[in-house]
Amino acid sequence: MSDARVDNLTIAVAAGKGGTGKTLISCSLAQALVREQDATVQLLDCDVEEPNADILLRPEIAEREVVNILVPEVDLNRCTHCKRCARVCEVAAIAAVGQAVLTFYDLCSGCGACAVVCPTGAISEAPLRIGEVAHGAADGIDFHQGRIDVGHQRSGPVTAATRRAIADGAVTIIDAPPGTACPMQEAVDGSDFCILVTEPTPFGLANLREAVGTARRMDVPCGVVINRDRDGYAEMEQWLESEGIPVLMRVPERREIAEAYSRGETLLGASDEWLDELTDMYRQIAGLVSSEAAPSGKE
Numbered sequence: 001m002s003d004a005r006v007d008n009l010t011i012a013v014a015a016g017k018g019g020t021g022k023t024l025i026s027c028s029l030a031q032a033l034v035r036e037q038d039a040t041v042q043l044l045d046c047d048v049e050e051p052n053a054d055i056l057l058r059p060e061i062a063e064r065e066v067v068n069i070l071v072p073e074v075d076l077n078r079c080t081h082c083k084r085c086a087r088v089c090e091v092a093a094i095a096a097v098g099q100a101v102l103t104f105y106d107l108c109s110g111c112g113a114c115a116v117v118c119p120t121g122a123i124s125e126a127p128l129r130i131g132e133v134a135h136g137a138a139d140g141i142d143f144h145q146g147r148i149d150v151g152h153q154r155s156g157p158v159t160a161a162t163r164r165a166i167a168d169g170a171v172t173i174i175d176a177p178p179g180t181a182c183p184m185q186e187a188v189d190g191s192d193f194c195i196l197v198t199e200p201t202p203f204g205l206a207n208l209r210e211a212v213g214t215a216r217r218m219d220v221p222c223g224v225v226i227n228r229d230r231d232g233y234a235e236m237e238q239w240l241e242s243e244g245i246p247v248l249m250r251v252p253e254r255r256e257i258a259e260a261y262s263r264g265e266t267l268l269g270a271s272d273e274w275l276d277e278l279t280d281m282y283r284q285i286a287g288l289v290s291s292e293a294a295p296s297g298k299e
């Protein structure tokens with residue numbers, strides 16, 4: 001543990017699909033590190049459409065930060081129906097139809113382009129709430145949880161607001177959304193390392209291949225945690241070996257783990273043996289990051 005980066009890593013925990021145990025791993029890792037490390041440990045729940053790290057960590061929330069975006073408001077008295085606003089909008093959130101200009105706030109990202117191109121100043125911008133970030137603490141873990149409001153589809157601003165909590169000098173664990181689409185990429189982007197949680201099944205392998213491809217395209221080094229491991233899955237093992245992807249930890253399919261999870265507890269609630277397993281995994285990651293000389297995820 002001599003590397004200077006050891007106490008300053010940002011580690012995303014992702015999975016090719018939901019239900020693989022991603023949040024179990026991220027919360028267990030944060031709990032293990034806060035017991036074993038002197039450093040500040042943060043848990044950022046960036047699974048903003050379905051955040052649930054609070055169920056396992058039971059944080060005390062000190063503050064709720066509202067996340068707004070600026071959406072266009074159109075003054076039709078000043079509108080000349082030139083349609084420039086509709087043409088510039090990449091997500092079809094504003095439409096100029098005849099004498100009317102329609103806005104669709106559930107699609108709007110708040111980029112402001114329509115207001116910039118409007119030649120008459122007919123478009124002003126007004127704040128619209130799309131979600132919140134809860135800030136608090138959970139047994140020594142610095143806890144932050146983003147949540148998008150029902151009816152909104154733009155996770156980016158809520159994820160960005162959650163990620164603003166990343167602190168220098170802290171170990172930051174990011175619980176990313178499942179899948180490999182934009183919300184996952186927004187959460188993982190700029191991390192020092194990405195743990196990909198998978199299951200030893202053909203479906204798990206298919207999702208894992210996609211997730212590894214995404215992490216590589218983002219230039220984020222990755223390793224794998226195999227959850228609900230039975231006797232291994234030869235095809236997955238062979239693929240991981242051929243791709244040079246390390247297996248960081250295996251979580252067997254065991255009754256006490258399932259029971260702990262159903263009680264709303266992490267791996268540490270199942271057995272103390274996981275404390276060493278999780279801190280060993282962290283050491284492996286720190287070694288891999290050092291050897292890859294990966295860029296810092298701190299902003």
Ligand code: SF4
Binds near residue numbers: 071089093114
């Ligand atoms: S702010 Fe951006 S996303 Fe929203 S309507 Fe205008 S151009 Fe489209």
Ligand code: SF4
Binds near residue numbers: 074078096117118121
């Ligand atoms: S760009 Fe401005 S003037 Fe042109 S249609 Fe849109 S709101 Fe009207």
